Amino acid sequence: MAVERTLSIIKPDATARNITGKINAVFEASGLRIVAQRRIHLSKRMAGQFYAVHAERSFFDELTDYMSSAPVVVQVLEGENAVTRNREVMGATNPANAEAGTIRALYGQNVQENSVHGSDSPENAAIEIAFFFAQTDIVG
Ligand code: CMP
Numbered sequence: 001m002a003v004e005r006t007l008s009i010i011k012p013d014a015t016a017r018n019i020t021g022k023i024n025a026v027f028e029a030s031g032l033r034i035v036a037q038r039r040i041h042l043s044k045r046m047a048g049q050f051y052a053v054h055a056e057r058s059f060f061d062e063l064t065d066y067m068s069s070a071p072v073v074v075q076v077l078e079g080e081n082a083v084t085r086n087r088e089v090m091g092a093t094n095p096a097n098a099e100a101g102t103i104r105a106l107y108g109q110n111v112q113e114n115s116v117h118g119s120d121s122p123e124n125a126a127i128e129i130a131f132f133f134a135q136t137d138i139v140g
Helices: 014-015 022-028 043-049 060-067 081-088 103-107 120-132
Strands: 005-011 032-039 074-079 116-120
Touching: 005 081, 014 022, 014 074, 014 103, 022 032, 022 081, 022 103, 032 103, 043 060, 043 120, 074 081, 081 103, 081 116, 081 120
Parallel strands: none
Antiparallel strands: 005 074, 005 116, 032 074
16 A cells, blocks of 8 residues: 555634544554644635635635635644545535544534535645645654
8 A cells, every 4th residue: 555645634623622633642542643744823815715716606705705714723633545435434425414523524513614625636635735845844
């Protein structure tokens, strides 16, 4: 299996509840390593650039308001099949549909305030990692 990297964001609902450590513990217990991490407050403009692929969605304005409402923790996770592994660990987008034990089942509040974001493919992971991190920020 290939060692990959994926981009993760711990979202405002989770930073507001001071549970970033609990979420990181789930990543680490699942075999993912946090090889870069930074806490930042996104502007609405930067949130819009990051989620540009959703620009035409009805929830885009609400999503970018939410993602710029409080700090987030952006991170690079590394491990075997990290993109897929992280999506398993996160659970379904809507916490109501997420499998027991996943981060969104444990901590997500609703489809928007779902505690974490993770890249959906290795190609998008490379783009999303470069959006937030220089190569020198990532220490495996
Ligand atoms: P994420 O995995 O970060 O990718 C896009 C985000 O948009 C998603 O998680 C949710 O936070 C949000 N989202 C997806 N669907 C909806 C929806 N129907 N209503 C509001 N927000 C949504």
